[in-house]
Amino acid sequence: MAAPRTARERARAELTRDIKDVALRQIAGSGAAGLSLRGISRELGMVSSAIYRYFPSRDDxxxxxxxxxxxxxxxxxxxxxxxxxxxxxxxxxxxxxxxxxxxxxxxxxxxxxxxxxxxxxxxxxxxxxxxxxxxxxxxxxxxxxxxxxxxxxxxxxxxxxxxxxxxxxxxxxxxxxxxxxxxxxxxxxxxxxxxxxxxxxxxxxxxxxxxxxxxxxxxxxxxxxxxxxxxxxxxxx
Amino acid sequence: MAAPRTARERARAELTRDIKDVALRQIAGSGAAGLSLRGISRELGMVSSAIYRYFPSRDDxxxxxxxxxxxxxxxxxxxxxxxxxxxxxxxxxxxxxxxxxxxxxxxxxxxxxxxxxxxxxxxxxxxxxxxxxxxxxxxxxxxxxxxxxxxxxxxxxxxxxxxxxxxxxxxxxxxxxxxxxxxxxxxxxxxxxxxxxxxxxxxxxxxxxxxxxxxxxxxxxxxxxxxxxxxxxxxxx
DNA sequence: CGAGAAGCGAGAGCGGCGCTCTCGTCTGGA
DNA sequence: TCCAGACGAGAGCGCCGCTCTCGCTTCTCG
Incomplete structure (x- = not known):
């Protein structure tokens, strides 16, 4: 994990963290089976396909x-x-x-x-x-x-x-x-x-x-x- | 489990058995999470909604x-x-x-x-x-x-x-x-x-x-x- | 500094899921 | 014989993971 240099990298690191945070809340709330990329993207106010820029699949x-x-x-x-x-x-x-x-x-x-x-x-x-x-x-x-x-x-x-x-x-x-x-x-x-x-x-x-x-x-x-x-x-x- | 008398009852008992058999195969093959009522109905050559006559929900x-x-x-x-x-x-x-x-x-x-x-x-x-x-x-x-x-x-x-x-x-x-x-x-x-x-x-x-x-x-x-x-x-x- | 490359989000779309509702048909008991 | 109840088909709702294309932005390198 190199320190983020550019603004792009910083935004990426932050969003990755946000996705994991929301995912943690989803799992803590309703279990791993309730983990939904669509749900995460909804909560983050982005479209579902955008998540895949950060995690290539639900399993990742x-x-x-x-x-x-x-x-x-x-x-x-x-x-x-x-x-x-x-x-x-x-x-x-x-x-x-x-x-x-x-x-x-x-x-x-x-x-x-x-x-x-x-x-x-x-x-x-x-x-x-x-x-x-x-x-x-x-x-x-x-x-x-x-x-x-x-x-x-x-x-x-x-x-x-x-x-x-x-x-x-x-x-x-x-x-x-x-x-x-x-x-x-x-x-x-x-x-x-x-x-x-x-x-x-x-x-x-x-x-x-x-x-x-x-x-x-x-x-x-x-x-x-x-x-x-x-x-x-x-x-x- | 009373012995089925009418043809209707016999057919119902048989189909119930069939559904459970297919469900067993699905679970044995890909786990409980892979259990799909649509998949069962497909294998049984019937429409998915018909399954609900026999089991009111996936959980049942x-x-x-x-x-x-x-x-x-x-x-x-x-x-x-x-x-x-x-x-x-x-x-x-x-x-x-x-x-x-x-x-x-x-x-x-x-x-x-x-x-x-x-x-x-x-x-x-x-x-x-x-x-x-x-x-x-x-x-x-x-x-x-x-x-x-x-x-x-x-x-x-x-x-x-x-x-x-x-x-x-x-x-x-x-x-x-x-x-x-x-x-x-x-x-x-x-x-x-x-x-x-x-x-x-x-x-x-x-x-x-x-x-x-x-x-x-x-x-x-x-x-x-x-x-x-x-x-x-x-x-x- | 400017152009091309790379990263990005939006949107539409694919096939899958559980489940509901309606509608025509068939069956069995009164 | 007639009718209530059981039945299968079909359409549809909202959800899911995932893919692809299209423009826009950002970074990099000559």
Missing amino acids: LLTAMLIDFYSELADALWAAQDTIAAEATRTSAGFRRRWVTVCTAMRDWALAHPHQFTLLYGTPVPGYRAPVDTTVPAERVMTAFSGIVDEAARAGLFTSVRALPDGESGLVGQLTAAGSLLGEQIPPEVLARTVAGLAQVIGMITLELGGHFVGGFEPADALFEHAATRLAETIER | LLTAMLIDFYSELADALWAAQDTIAAEATRTSAGFRRRWVTVCTAMRDWALAHPHQFTLLYGTPVPGYRAPVDTTVPAERVMTAFSGIVDEAARAGLFTSVRALPDGESGLVGQLTAAGSLLGEQIPPEVLARTVAGLAQVIGMITLELGGHFVGGFEPADALFEHAATRLAETIER
Whole structure:
């Protein structure tokens, strides 16, 4: 993103921002499926075809939003961690507290931005396939979790972990390969639990947002916190 | 569903079936968002407005499909259990094996019917809210999991479970209330783990279907089976 | 500084969608 | 046998994503 020099470039950058702003409001209001280029252009007082000068297709606009949302979520998770970063994560209690904090931060963000969350982790939009540009911010979300585990591993918290049997499944290979991207110190068996744990967090939020808890576990605050706490224990031993 | 007597009734029942069949193909092919009443009518050689004699809106057709899919998934889960039903679930090993079997059956069904699965557990369709008719078959899916746990509880497998502290959160109350619908024998703390476990299974399948594992854990067979196995252990103690 | 290139918005138009309403026809029960 | 109700056809409403052409403006480069 070079600084806009000419008036044309400045106008273009501004309009691009405006389009994304309106798109954000549309998604926050009625979901990604309600995102309409015609609606945006109407709100911006321009003709629908003009939008295509800025985003060649609806999916490109969606991709831009996707990147924004991943980044926003990742920021929220890292910010939540920082509130207790002063406390070292060298102890078991510290690790657990930090893990639960990040899990809760994810749920809070999801409840505050349900449509954004479902766009990230819900049903992929029909013909849409997320381009590689989105994987970088998406990984920042993942590392918000794995970072905690990595730090705890460096502190030597996972000594009594039963080693994974390295069968012909290639699981250990997958895990060590993935682990080298996230932090060398995470033992494969611990990384497996971390991924499963993240899946559980996303699953519970998805179920809650999808209304699968109504009439049973609504509000799900207590259930969620309980599950996150147990998750931390599970990861650890 | 009374048996059709007149020719009119027979024709109506048949056409209703045909519409659902075509709708199923459309969803299986391009997802729920690609479901189009016009497309169905075209394939059926009739004019689009005629469809509305049978389903008053697109959402009503979606509801009918939803009920079918929940039932289909529940059937698959129960069928998978039945293959090892001869073996009693009185032992710890039996319980774990049965749990993993049902988890795997769910993943298998989801991989074979990705669009159906995402319709059930993915992003809710925009303005659509599932009517109560869908909760009955949806609960059959839940009970496919909780039934195993209930049986294990009856066999006295969960004796050494640390009791949940009954704080002011009301979690124990929620769990006992929900438990009374699923099987009186499940201790609240075990039910909490069961729900969290189901959330993890759904979460991992969602991530896999959403392509969040590509480049890291694809294929996810080994990771999934490992997670399901650990889940069974976690539920038990 | 002036001409050509490139960027831009407006407008018309394509085919698609869900859904509504009207109209003639057919069917089945009283 | 007759008539109410169910039915399919067709036209139409407003929405959508996307394309193409046409003039106007802005920038760049000789």
